[in-house]
Amino acid sequence: MPGHRAAARVERADDRNLEFCLRLTRAHLAVTRQLDNVMSGLHGLGFADFMILHYLDRAPGRRLRRVDLAERLGLTASGTTRSLIPLEKLGLVARESDPRDARVGFAVLTDAGRQLLAHAAATASQVAAEITAAVPATRLDDVSKFLRQIAGMNSSNS
Amino acid sequence: MPGHRAAARVERADDRNLEFCLRLTRAHLAVTRQLDNVMSGLHGLGFADFMILHYLDRAPGRRLRRVDLAERLGLTASGTTRSLIPLEKLGLVARESDPRDARVGFAVLTDAGRQLLAHAAATASQVAAEITAAVPATRLDDVSKFLRQIAGMNSSNS
């Protein structure tokens, strides 16, 4: 059977785009695993928990509507509700409601949450610096900008 | 209270590195969600399943030791075992053992798996192209190289 190429691989040669997605996934796993391990050992919080505290601290009034927090995290509303439960039990995040619209609920960073975040952020920053140490700093901003585009974030998001 | 800065945010100003980790996480979520949605609708496979077939197809003999597959995926050995189960039930992946060392198990791409991958790869490639459409192609290779460094991959890995 000439021309059959029985053992040819499935992929096309120009799969730059797919390759990017594969490496993005791989890099994400490596980074979050490292951050998770260090942070949970030191502060009892995973990186996902840290991100919640971080985005709340960043927001005006240190609070966000739950739906807006979900968008920043890239989670569903359901996932956000469930992720907040342990943080609320620990007293790091509190609930507030909107007097104008009883549908919306806010998640607010408490003082205890802010104190814990102060320490956790230092750890996270240090681990992040170690992870990216092998890379020239000028590229980091470039790649970050790129990643924001990929995530489809509007300028309204941070 | 002069000099107290009661409302100061926790983060330091130089958190380029942490910001990168946050955006990497956010971008990964956006990308895999899009790929998952399209692929599961068309082929009944998630992107994680696709990656398994892809890495097997890429490997010599279209097979990998389970521990090596785990490293490529960025999963634990446990996660790899469990991820393979549905693919084995569908007949897309088969098991092989090493006659020299009874400890090791191989995962092998079957003919059926290769046929499905041929279609799924075309879909994945197209979706990946749409996701990265807003970005100059020259940067894509650059960022991919960067992501490989971050993932801590040796040259032995693809």
Add this chain to the structure above:
DNA sequence: CAAGATTGAGGTTTCAATCTTT
């Protein structure tokens, strides 16, 4: 009816323990 939020059921992955083989 649309938006925000929550809940039940189910899928996926991890951790720790275990088993087998080297």
Add this chain to the structure above:
DNA sequence: AAAGATTGAAACCTCAATCTTG
């Protein structure tokens, strides 16, 4: 003892359905 692989229990997240409010 170390390496490869698997399993029980638990954690985390999604989907679909539901509830409340606008």
